[in-house]
Amino acid sequence: MTRITVDISMSLDGFVAGPDPSLDDPLGKRGMELHEWAFRLAAWRSAHGMDGGETGPDSDLVAEHVASYGAVVMGRRMYSGGEGGWDADPNARGWWGDDPPFHVPVFVLTSHPRERLDMDGGTTFHFVTDGIDTALDRAVEAAGGRDVHVAGGAGAVQQVLNAGRLDELTVHVAPVLLGSGTRLFDGIDGDRVKLEPVPMPASPVVTHLRYRAIR
Amino acid sequence: MTRITVDISMSLDGFVAGPDPSLDDPLGKRGMELHEWAFRLAAWRSAHGMDGGETGPDSDLVAEHVASYGAVVMGRRMYSGGEGGWDADPNARGWWGDDPPFHVPVFVLTSHPRERLDMDGGTTFHFVTDGIDTALDRAVEAAGGRDVHVAGGAGAVQQVLNAGRLDELTVHVAPVLLGSGTRLFDGIDGDRVKLEPVPMPASPVVTHLRYRAIR
Numbered sequence: 001m002t003r004i005t006v007d008i009s010m011s012l013d014g015f016v017a018g019p020d021p022s023l024d025d026p027l028g029k030r031g032m033e034l035h036e037w038a039f040r041l042a043a044w045r046s047a048h049g050m051d052g053g054e055t056g057p058d059s060d061l062v063a064e065h066v067a068s069y070g071a072v073v074m075g076r077r078m079y080s081g082g083e084g085g086w087d088a089d090p091n092a093r094g095w096w097g098d099d100p101p102f103h104v105p106v107f108v109l110t111s112h113p114r115e116r117l118d119m120d121g122g123t124t125f126h127f128v129t130d131g132i133d134t135a136l137d138r139a140v141e142a143a144g145g146r147d148v149h150v151a152g153g154a155g156a157v158q159q160v161l162n163a164g165r166l167d168e169l170t171v172h173v174a175p176v177l178l179g180s181g182t183r184l185f186d187g188i189d190g191d192r193v194k195l196e197p198v199p200m201p202a203s204p205v206v207t208h209l210r211y212r213a214i215r
Numbered sequence: 216m217t218r219i220t221v222d223i224s225m226s227l228d229g230f231v232a233g234p235d236p237s238l239d240d241p242l243g244k245r246g247m248e249l250h251e252w253a254f255r256l257a258a259w260r261s262a263h264g265m266d267g268g269e270t271g272p273d274s275d276l277v278a279e280h281v282a283s284y285g286a287v288v289m290g291r292r293m294y295s296g297g298e299g300g301w302d303a304d305p306n307a308r309g310w311w312g313d314d315p316p317f318h319v320p321v322f323v324l325t326s327h328p329r330e331r332l333d334m335d336g337g338t339t340f341h342f343v344t345d346g347i348d349t350a351l352d353r354a355v356e357a358a359g360g361r362d363v364h365v366a367g368g369a370g371a372v373q374q375v376l377n378a379g380r381l382d383e384l385t386v387h388v389a390p391v392l393l394g395s396g397t398r399l400f401d402g403i404d405g406d407r408v409k410l411e412p413v414p415m416p417a418s419p420v421v422t423h424l425r426y427r428a429i430r
Contacts, residue, residue, distance in 0.1 A: 179403045197422065
């Protein structure tokens with residue numbers, strides 16, 4: 001049965017990106033530090049076409065996540081960093097080059113209609129202009145029984161939470177204080193979302209939090 | 216050697232109190248949910264003069280914390296919920312009645328001078344009008360080699376972090392989304408504070424995060 005999941009790295013002070021994100025620095029000032037725990041892992045490197053890296057519980061967690069989903073939902077800014085019409089977006093084919101690391105259908109939330117975009121390696125980008133519920137419905141249909149992963153950014157995660165459609169939330173808390181940036185949890189409808197903690201393996205470099213939504 | 220520590224409960228979305236705190240509801244809407252993990256524990260009950268409760272790793276953690284400090288620092292709002300001059304504060308003797316659960320000197324940050332207040336059970340309240348560094352210095356001196364615990368609220372914790380004086384930070388993340396309220400981490404100077412995670416026991420009802428500050 002398809003679940004709708006989020007798996008995201010956050011600073012201890014609640015940010016998923018640092019201040020002043022740009023095309024040259026998409027995660028904002030010090031935002032890369034949120035992901036350092038993952039970059040060195042065998043499973044992360046493998047998912048991004050690289051050899052080597054550390055094995056162990058953290059890598060197993062990443063491998064399990066990568067294997068879990070059959071479709072992805074993401075916001076426009078996570079896709080390209082842009083806004084407005086696609087003709088004026090210098091990054092209109094996304095951040096990841098010709099062979100993005102998803103290898104499944106990806107549904108991009110946008111106000112600007114666009115034809116689907118087929119990339120190498122099985123990634124197809126679909127541009128959804130009628131809101132989070134439609135994006136989730138299409139992704140569930142495309143996922144072939146595997147999970148739908150809501151990749152980010154913060155706005156997309158907030159929409160899924162507030163729509164009451166999240167099944168599982170994983171937050172990797174990096175031991176970093178950014179001070180400002182993009183908050184993951186902002187304007188959550190707390191009465192809408194009830195969470196139950198799921199036990200997670202300990203790590204010396206990051207804290208994995210996982211919750212199941214209770215309906 | 217005296218360390219300066221913080222040990223505080225926070226919602227997953229980063230709040231240490233819910234919206235609309237008042238004298239009748241000091242933790243704000245749903246704020247009590249942040250502390251439910253602790254209320255049922257033997258060590259918490261014992262520290263508040265009650266029998267019974269659950270034993271186990273969570274209770275051991277609370278017991279260890281209660282035994283660790285020889286002085287406390289807190290903000291004015293945590294002390295009484297009030298502001299302005301003391302004559303107009305209906306809660307000027309604090310929230311805790313005649314025998315507060317601290318049993319050590321407590322240094323209250325305030326702009327309004329006042330004589331020390333001796334309570335039953337060894338708690339003495341000292342009112343510090345010249346800022347966080349003075350409050351910490353006086354608390355370190357009073358702690359007799361034990362730790363200084365910065366109890367809250369969020370503003371006091373932020374001041375200690377930004378003063379670069381925190382030694383250990385423990386955050387108990389409750390599986391709760393409040394949506395709004397008082398954020399623990401707001402305006403932290405991230406370049407000032409470097410953290411190293413400390414392994415913590417797992418719990419089915421709360422996630423314990425602990426960090427040592429690196430200087």
